Amino acid sequence: MPCTRTEIPLRSIPAGDGRVRQKWGLQVGTDRLEIYRGKCPCGAGDVSIVFCTPDHPWPTQSKWFETSISCGSCSKKYSLVEQNKAFVLIEKEEEHAREELWREYLHRSKALLSSPEVGELLQELEGLLEYQPSMAACHRILSAHGLDYYSIGTFRKKWSGASDWIKNNIGVHNLENVMKLLGKGSVVIERELRSLEELYENYKKPFPIIGTPLVDVSNYRD
Numbered sequence: 001m002p003c004t005r006t007e008i009p010l011r012s013i014p015a016g017d018g019r020v021r022q023k024w025g026l027q028v029g030t031d032r033l034e035i036y037r038g039k040c041p042c043g044a045g046d047v048s049i050v051f052c053t054p055d056h057p058w059p060t061q062s063k064w065f066e067t068s069i070s071c072g073s074c075s076k077k078y079s080l081v082e083q084n085k086a087f088v089l090i091e092k093e094e095e096h097a098r099e100e101l102w103r104e105y106l107h108r109s110k111a112l113l114s115s116p117e118v119g120e121l122l123q124e125l126e127g128l129l130e131y132q133p134s135m136a137a138c139h140r141i142l143s144a145h146g147l148d149y150y151s152i153g154t155f156r157k158k159w160s161g162a163s164d165w166i167k168n169n170i171g172v173h174n175l176e177n178v179m180k181l182l183g184k185g186s187v188v189i190e191r192e193l194r195s196l197e198e199l200y201e202n203y204k205k206p207f208p209i210i211g212t213p214l215v216d217v218s219n220y221r222d
């Protein structure tokens with residue numbers, strides 16, 4: 001099942017914005033290394049990919065890529081994205097279609113979670129948890145059904161009542177486990193979960209790429 005991740009496929013930061021970044025209250029510069037330069041698909045301009053790291057001696061995880069397409073018509077038509085550890089050119093239309101899928105996924109997930117059918121299930125789960133004699137008993141039930149992965153110590157620290165726990169931990173990714181725990185099935189919920197899963201898979205599919213991958217960036221991601 002899809003998890004509730006909210007990120008969209010990694011996009012590069014457009015070039016040209018401030019060469020100086022504010023870090024820990026100090027002005028620091030950026031080291032830039034062009035790792036790819038080639039012609040755009042129509043041949044009138046250049047495609048460039050630059051690897052950036054902060055120009056200071058302190059350890060940091062912060063590194064990023066800046067990409068640009070100097071050709072006006074190609075920059076309208078294509079996007080540069082990182083996919084399978086390489087930068088590739090894709091149709092902008094594909095990118096927009098993917099963003100639309102993601103919006104639909106979020107919208108329908110939210111709708112499902114606030115539907116009366118799911119509301120009833122969660123009400124029942126809340127009742128079951130409140131009925132337990134101890135936090136340890138709640139933890140046992142939830143862990144046994146793949147709904148909690150924390151140790152009992154962490155679970156205790158996080159616990160602030162059944163209702164809060166449900167609000168913070170149940171989503172479309174584990175709704176099926178809730179149904180199993182309660183021994184309840186729902187054709188309506190299950191059908192929508194399948195459909196959401198399909199939607200998510202389409203969203204996560206690799207983009208069809210234009211030409212061949214431009215540059216392998218696996219070495220820059222370690």
Ligand SMILES: [Zn+2]
Binds near residue numbers: 040041045071074075
């Ligand atoms: Zn071009």
